[in-house]
Amino acid sequence: MNLKQLSDHLGLSQTTVSRALNGYPEVSERTRERVQNAAEKHGYSPNARARGLAMGRAQAIGHVLPLSAQHEMVNPVFGDFIAGAGEVYAGANYDLHLTLVPDGDEEAAYHKIAAKRSVDGIIVHGPRMQDPRIDLLGTLGLPFVVHGRASDVVAPYAWLDVDNTRAFFRAAQFLIDLRHRRIGLINGLEFMDFAHRRRLGYLRALEGAGLQVDPALMSSAEMTEINGHHAMRRMLALPSPPTAVLTASIMLAIGARRAVEDAGLTLGRDVSIITHDDDLSYLRNGQDVPLDGAPAGQNVPIFTATRSSVRDAGRRVAEMLLARIAQPGAAPETKLLEAELILGRSTGPCPHA
Amino acid sequence: MNLKQLSDHLGLSQTTVSRALNGYPEVSERTRERVQNAAEKHGYSPNARARGLAMGRAQAIGHVLPLSAQHEMVNPVFGDFIAGAGEVYAGANYDLHLTLVPDGDEEAAYHKIAAKRSVDGIIVHGPRMQDPRIDLLGTLGLPFVVHGRASDVVAPYAWLDVDNTRAFFRAAQFLIDLRHRRIGLINGLEFMDFAHRRRLGYLRALEGAGLQVDPALMSSAEMTEINGHHAMRRMLALPSPPTAVLTASIMLAIGARRAVEDAGLTLGRDVSIITHDDDLSYLRNGQDVPLDGAPAGQNVPIFTATRSSVRDAGRRVAEMLLARIAQPGAAPETKLLEAELILGRSTGPCPHA
DNA sequence: GTGAAAGCGCTAACAT
DNA sequence: ATGTTAGCGCTTTCAC
Numbered sequence: 001m002n003l004k005q006l007s008d009h010l011g012l013s014q015t016t017v018s019r020a021l022n023g024y025p026e027v028s029e030r031t032r033e034r035v036q037n038a039a040e041k042h043g044y045s046p047n048a049r050a051r052g053l054a055m056g057r058a059q060a061i062g063h064v065l066p067l068s069a070q071h072e073m074v075n076p077v078f079g080d081f082i083a084g085a086g087e088v089y090a091g092a093n094y095d096l097h098l099t100l101v102p103d104g105d106e107e108a109a110y111h112k113i114a115a116k117r118s119v120d121g122i123i124v125h126g127p128r129m130q131d132p133r134i135d136l137l138g139t140l141g142l143p144f145v146v147h148g149r150a151s152d153v154v155a156p157y158a159w160l161d162v163d164n165t166r167a168f169f170r171a172a173q174f175l176i177d178l179r180h181r182r183i184g185l186i187n188g189l190e191f192m193d194f195a196h197r198r199r200l201g202y203l204r205a206l207e208g209a210g211l212q213v214d215p216a217l218m219s220s221a222e223m224t225e226i227n228g229h230h231a232m233r234r235m236l237a238l239p240s241p242p243t244a245v246l247t248a249s250i251m252l253a254i255g256a257r258r259a260v261e262d263a264g265l266t267l268g269r270d271v272s273i274i275t276h277d278d279d280l281s282y283l284r285n286g287q288d289v290p291l292d293g294a295p296a297g298q299n300v301p302i303f304t305a306t307r308s309s310v311r312d313a314g315r316r317v318a319e320m321l322l323a324r325i326a327q328p329g330a331a332p333e334t335k336l337l338e339a340e341l342i343l344g345r346s347t348g349p350c351p352h353a
Numbered sequence: 354m355n356l357k358q359l360s361d362h363l364g365l366s367q368t369t370v371s372r373a374l375n376g377y378p379e380v381s382e383r384t385r386e387r388v389q390n391a392a393e394k395h396g397y398s399p400n401a402r403a404r405g406l407a408m409g410r411a412q413a414i415g416h417v418l419p420l421s422a423q424h425e426m427v428n429p430v431f432g433d434f435i436a437g438a439g440e441v442y443a444g445a446n447y448d449l450h451l452t453l454v455p456d457g458d459e460e461a462a463y464h465k466i467a468a469k470r471s472v473d474g475i476i477v478h479g480p481r482m483q484d485p486r487i488d489l490l491g492t493l494g495l496p497f498v499v500h501g502r503a504s505d506v507v508a509p510y511a512w513l514d515v516d517n518t519r520a521f522f523r524a525a526q527f528l529i530d531l532r533h534r535r536i537g538l539i540n541g542l543e544f545m546d547f548a549h550r551r552r553l554g555y556l557r558a559l560e561g562a563g564l565q566v567d568p569a570l571m572s573s574a575e576m577t578e579i580n581g582h583h584a585m586r587r588m589l590a591l592p593s594p595p596t597a598v599l600t601a602s603i604m605l606a607i608g609a610r611r612a613v614e615d616a617g618l619t620l621g622r623d624v625s626i627i628t629h630d631d632d633l634s635y636l637r638n639g640q641d642v643p644l645d646g647a648p649a650g651q652n653v654p655i656f657t658a659t660r661s662s663v664r665d666a667g668r669r670v671a672e673m674l675l676a677r678i679a680q681p682g683a684a685p686e687t688k689l690l691e692a693e694l695i696l697g698r699s700t701g702p703c704p705h706a
Numbered sequence: 707g708t709g710a711a712a713g714c715g716c717t718a719a720c721a722t
Numbered sequence: 723a724t725g726t727t728a729g730c731g732c733t734t735t736c737a738c
Contacts, residue, residue, distance in 0.1 A: 003733095004732095012709090014731090014733090016709070018732070019708090045468035046469070046732065047471075048470065049411065049730085049731080050406055053403050053715070055732080056714070074433045076432065077429075080426065083418070083427050086453035096451045096452070097451075098416075099449070100443065115397065116400065254607055355716085357715075366725045366726080367717090368717080368724075379724085380723070406717090406731070407729080470731095
């Protein structure tokens with residue numbers, strides 16, 4: 001059923017029906033009601049393409065996900081993030097378009113997205129430190145918001161990010177307060193901006209405490225269990241192994257934990273592990289203490305996480321973009337979310353202290 | 354730059370330019386080249402909405418993700434799956450639309466998708482056992498392919514699925530062969546079709562071996578670490594606890610593993626854990642043995658997983674749908690993927706045997 | 707309060 | 723081999 005059929009059926013013009021459905025004031029209440037009932041009854045929804053063409057906007061948002069050859073895995077929280085954004089779009093009658101851009105032909109891909117005019121704005125995912133996409137999008141004049149930041153980009157742009165630097169600073173500081181002196185970092189891929197910032201926070205805490213920075217205690221790789229295991233194994237084999245390690249995701253932490261067990265060492269005594277993760281719904285499910293069956297005395301903090309859930313971050317980024325589309329001239333808004341500490345276990349004071 | 358501007362610039366009609374760009378044969382080679390160069394130079398890409406409107410198709414595929422209130426988390430492999438599908442769409446010049454449907458108003462949502470005509474076909478995610486969406490889509494006449502199956506739907510439809518029943522049958526059989534008699538199942542939410550089938554495979558293996566089925570050894574919940582921990586704790590507290598447990602995801606397995614440790618028991622001796630996961634890229638990263646630092650003698654199978662990666666499954670589902678769109682009359686194709694066993698550890702023979 | 711008509715940017719049937 | 727024209731389904735001026 002299209003507009004013409006519906007209006008013929010009602011004995012009205014397309015114009016009137018369109019106005020009735022879109023809430024224009026000059027339609028009589030009686031007519032509006034008749035039209036709305038008929039539309040409902042016949043399941044009429046305007047053809048999105050025709051509507052967009054006539055109105056000059058797509059009523060759609062593009063999410064752009066870079067796929068790097070070095071980065072096989074898609075971030076597991078991506079689904080939750082986009083679910084949050086999707087909620088907002090549904091409420092505002094926007095569609096969600098997803099574009100996967102393999103790195104290499106990035107510039108062409110973004111030009112094409114802009115030229116096709118099938119979206120009114122873009123959410124940029126997975127920014128790198130000196131991400132060329134941001135300046136490019138500025139040039140293209142398409143509204144956008146970045147989920148994360150690109151440290152080396154100077155021009156102002158809209159973003160929402162977790163304070164990764166501070167989260168890792170606090171986590172490292174926590175270990176320092178427990179008198180650890182040899183503290184390792186098992187990080188994600190450091191060309192990704194979030195991983196770079198995490199490293200920065202770790203380094204600042206060490207430097208602030210006057211501790212030596214040892215490259216052998218730092219690793220950077222994709223955040224999988226096996227990489228966590230390898231990195232921890234390597235560090236434990238050092239002449240002077242770490243007494244505590246900070247990992248950048250729960251999968252890295254799990255791998256590291258197993259490496260400690262494999263070495264015949266005891267977690268929280270010989271080696272402590274503390275981890276950050278973007279989403280602790282894996283563990284928490286609404287509860288603060290992840291594993292309440294843990295032996296007594298082991299409930300010390302090990303997790304840093306964003307206070308708001310990933311889904312909520314998705315909602316907020318979507319809202320920022322819609323606001324930006326509504327107010328094209330406005331100065332780019334930015335939002336920095338704080339990470340929090342959550343009670344957990346496997347962490348103890350330095351054994352040598 | 355739009356078609357009119359480009360054609361004016363070239364001193365040609367819009368028709369000729371359109372034909373040149375779309376590979377129609379009646380354009381002279383010289384003209385085609387001139388047009389293509391100009392288009393390239395000015396970064397011309399046809400307006401997707403106008404094109405779709407004129408051609409009567411959207412050149413876009415919709416992925417529909419149900420969001421249940423009971424099911425807070427989006428499956429972490431969703432990103433990888435959709436990345437695979439996206440590759441195929443990019444090659445075929447299709448866009449990817451994502452729609453998130455909260456359960457409740459499912460019917461209305463699907464009607465709306467069909468009426469809006471913004472996609473040429475649909476991929477259905479997360480089917481339930483008696484999923485009403487499938488019959489609904491059949492009625493709507495929109496081509497679709499289901500990722501997974503709906504056991505209670507009788508009408509034929511196109512799907513791609515992993516053989517979950519067989520995977521869990523084999524996994525349970527493996528434990529039975531190790532002489533285990535008390536075998537637990539820590540499953541996902543069983544209104545989801547995949548979880549239902551997994552349970553079926555587990556039950557068949559037990560029944561085939563003449564073993565008693567004990568409801569106290571079966572749990573069903575969202576696949577998080579904490580749920581794995583709770584379920585395992587509960588089972589270990591039974592008068593007659595299991596000697597082996599089969600879990601439905603790596604996160605459940607990790608939680609269960611910790612519960613075993615917390616109980617002061619030894620994995621692979623007192624209790625064995627064997628798990629399935631849809632995506633072992635977390636662990637494997639291209640290698641067959643997940644953790645090569647494992648103590649000797651513990652490298653026995655613990656993982657069943659899809660042979661093809663999740664991303665590849667995404668590619669294949671997308672191809673099925675595009676084929677279906679090209680051949681609307683064709684009989685619905687179906688594809689059953691085999692799961693495989695992967696070497697791991699934490700599994701041993703029954704201690705009482 | 708309602709309708710006629712133009713136009714959004716493109717493709718495709720129909721000339722030439 | 724190229725151009726003219728109609729039309730995809732809607733919104734929006736303009737006229738009544």
